[in-house]
Amino acid sequence: MLRVDHLTKRYGDTVAVDDLSFDVAPGVVTGFLGPNGSGKSTTMRVMLGLDRPTKGQTSINGHAYHDFPAPLREVGAQLDAKSVHPGRSARNHLRALATSNAIPLSRVDEVLEFAGIASVADKKVGGFSLGMSQRLGIAAAILGDPGVLLFDEPINGLDPEGIRWIREFFANLAREGRTVFVSSHLMSEMALTADQIIVIGRGHFIAQGSVDDLTRNTAGTVFVASADNARLAQSLRDLGASVAVSERGLEIAQMPSNRIGEIALANGIALSELTPQRASLEEVFMELTADSIEYGSHKAPS
């Protein structure tokens, strides 16, 4: 269990994270979603004791990170695929990490094998592709067999086979009862990878829930086609719905489908189609974070 408790982090005048609070439960894969620069990496760095919070705190299973006698056996983290000395071999990198936390060196070979980089273990990391570096980061994260795992943008640079492998890997970790926290700015990816999603933008909490919750509660519209679209549109508008008329039918927002059906019946209008339109997570995400994209494209001032 990960807890972020009223966390604020400022770098000079820049507020990276602003009064952010959420919990991450074990046993599921939790996606941490936000546009670039929204404070995801900062939050993760504070969780790992790398950056000091300006206000608030984070805890892992009720403890501050620096209280763990052997942190790698409690928390595994992959922060940045390139946080390895380029002149060191993958094996030596993992050996140094294992040694610092009194993890048996036999574990190094196991995780190299697991991550599929055993054949390049003695090559310098500087020559690794992004995908191989990601796999080394994953090997480092599971080195201490931790119950809590953090991954910052782990999917970047992986090939399709690698992406399928890593989804499976996250799901297995969660099934084993571990806490799995995965950041991404790619909502379509998170829809497939995560069970639970936390959305932030500009350092603020925006939403938390399952993919279903998020797509159901936000931006859902209903498509309707009927014998008399014009009259139905008027009736629905009178009762508070917002209606867009097209040649094919009506796109109705701010009214659930059952209510639309009742209104059509009351007006004696036969419906030929009544279809709730699920917003894709991508649309939800765009809508949720529309105000909080730091480097979005803006219209030129007129």
Add this chain to the structure above:
Amino acid sequence: MSGVTLASVTRSEWIKFRSVRSTLMGVIVTTVLTVGLGALIATAVRANWNQMDPIRQLAFDPVSTSLGGTLFAQFAVGVIGTLFITSEYSSGSIRTTLAAVPRRSLVVTGKLVVLVGSLLVVTEVVCVATFLLGQSIFSGVVPTASLGDGAVLRSVLLGGVYLTLLAVLGLALGLILRQSAASISTFTSLLLVIPIILFLLPQSWQNATTKFMPSALGRSMMSTRAPENFFGAWTATSLLVLYVVVAFAVGVVLMVRRDA
């Protein structure tokens, strides 16, 4: 299973230290500069000995002369010490390190133990070797010294101490500045540029200030008798230790306080 301890962190830092090529290169350069330039200086002295001014012949110190290459090797050890920490910042691996060992004082202490332990062994061997080589070059023409003489042994061994302390100074500057280029150029300024600026001052000011410079302290440490206007060996050693301790303490405080 125990957790993170100074012993485990030191072993981890030792793996890191010896698993990058820059360390090996640094040790090779240190050895080549100390021994090679030492031999070159000794050969030049031997060749010119008979033309040398008798007063200078009288002041000749076979120990500091044979160790003359250390004045060049000091930059190599400084780079070894600096890169031990700045390469972690430039590659981003410092975050991996500190996530594994959240107590940062343990990380820097581990690095200090590894750096001092390994460089002291290397530089003492190199200094003794270059001293012996120098004496064999001098032998027959130029007066020589023997390690059996207490003052000689002290001067040779303090040569290794000097180089090791400068490696720690490099580490300290790396902790403070976190960038290889900035740290190495600061190191070079302290050892080379400032003494040159002092050289432009009036003689009396020079006499009062030059002796405090790290390279002058090194010369005092490696001489059997104190050069004119310089400190004695032990005063010089104490002063250099003081500089290094202060710089290192500043580096540790900054490292512990700053975001990684």
